[in-house]
Amino acid sequence: MSPDTPDPYSDPIAFGQRVKILRSRRGMTRDQFGGLTGKSASWVRAIEEGRLKVPRLEIVLRMAETLRVRDLSDLTGDQSVHVSLFTGPGHPRLAAVQAAVNAYPLTGGREAPTTEHLRARLARAWAARHSAPNHREVVGSLLPELIRDAQLAVWRADSADERRSAQSALAEVYSLSQFFVAYQPDAALLWRVAERGMIAAQESEDPHTIGVAAWLVTQAHRDSGPAHFGAADAVNLETLAYLEPLLPDAPVDVLAITGALTFEAGYTAARRGDPGTAWRYWDTAGAMANRLPVDYYHPITSFSRAIMGAHAVTVAVELHAGGESVRQAARADASTIPSRPRRARHRIEEARGYQLDGQPDAALATLAQAHEAAPETIKYNGYAKRIVLEETQAKSPARRRRASELAVKLGLLAA
Known part of the structure; x- marks a missing residue:
């Protein structure tokens, strides 16, 4: 400009x-x-x-x-009323996470944790993120020490193998961090975390770690708008080209992250308004999901057999196909999604579909279910907030009341 x-x-x-x-x-x-x-x-x-x-x-x-x-x-331009949409309110834990990301441990007497210790803490952190309704609060409380310890582990690594292992753990810590900093009022921090995660992943030389970091960088580019869709595809498709030759002998986590990246390519195509490409990638990702164990659920991306129904709703919504969104929502079973924030996000996508299809009452009811599953997810989701605000102006008094009650819960209106 x-x-x-x-x-x-x-x-x-x-x-x-x-x-x-x-x-x-x-x-x-x-x-x-x-x-x-x-x-x-x-x-x-x-x-x-x-x-x-x-x-x-x-x-x-x-x-x-x-x-x-x-x-x-x-x-x-009306500065008298402020309503945050796609950037939510700054979380109370944000400052501590910012400080940990921006610091580097170069001196000090602390002993570096082992990679095994970091992995155990990461597993507990991911489990907490998926099970807690206030998942940002839980993750935000764990991240500062995790970031500092993972950075220290890389710095103190004694051998090339130890360093690669520590870089893999650090990359995963940055991946967890990106879930926290998304939609916070610090876009620069989001990109710093995403890029550092990708660099650490490449240094680890671990296919699964590289796939996860690329999955998150792809999302960061896509959420930056149409001018960045090409960058999203470049990261996504380059990573798929790297992973696909490994699939015949790959462990289940590599197959799952490849499936998640395959769907992401379809997601970007849907945002671009290309239904043929979007559904083709969704079909391919579904075939990959069917190769996973029935009860398998990727701990970071949520990729699984169960998630493909939710992904179908997302594709239809992004293509602005209201009727198809509702049909796909009827086929998807949200109860099979164990992650509370992912289940809440699916409910929000369903609500978008109902709104597109001219069913605002169903949209509001579904958003209420999203709030029940994970209040912190809907609080930071611009699509959900747009629907709620729109319905606070509805002609129906009953609908206005329900929308206003939900708007108060989301902090969009004063109680």
Whole structure:
């Protein structure tokens, strides 16, 4: 952006100008942006040029969702009301995690933990993340010491084999960290964690560790908007090319991370609006899932036989196919997903499908189930918050009341 271009985060500029600047930053054409918000390119142009007035709240919220704005005021310019969407409130544990990520242990008398000790702590941390409704609080309390100890283990490694093993553990600690820092108000920290995780994974030379780090870097790129979809594919497909020759003799965790990456390629294709490619990758990932033991569940990505139904809902929702989203939701069994945050995210995807299909009451009921499963997941999810805010303006008094009650629980409205 040139120095003469106004900044929508600081200058009191018109709504249409904000839309144009934010759309351009996301790398979207008017045609793409209009398609994702259910409008034409000519409508977008008329909004940006000020020939149409600011649309009703329902449309503004969908525009904010598509642009993934940090706060609704970034789009509307109204600084009197702040509603965070895709960046949630800063978690109380964030400062301690930031400090641990930014520090490096170069001196000091502490003894470095063994890799086996780090692995045992990581296993407990992942189990806690999947089982706790307040999973960010639990993970945030464990991360500072885990980060420092894993960094120290790499620094104090005595041999090449020890160093590779320690790098693998450090990469996994960074992977756990990325789950915590996602949607926190520090994008630079997210990228620092993702990139350090990828570097540590490469240094470990361990296929599974490399696959997990690439899976998370792919997501970081995709969530940055259409201009970064190519980067997401580049990381994803390069890692698949590395892993696929290993599959005939690969252990189950390598097969699972390869399946997870295969689905991620379909997820990005769905975001791009390419249904043929999206469903082709979903089919391929499903075949890989069927090669896993019936009760297997990947401890980081949740990839399993059980998750493929949830993945189908995600593909349909990202393709904006409301009817297909609802059909896939009816086939998916959320009760088979053991991870509370992953189950909550699936409920949010189902709610998006119901909203697309014109069933707002079902959408709100499903979001209430997401909140029951993992309150911290829905609290940081912009799609869920958009639906709730939209329905607080519904014509139906009963629906307005249910939406307002949920909005209070999410911190979107005062009690």
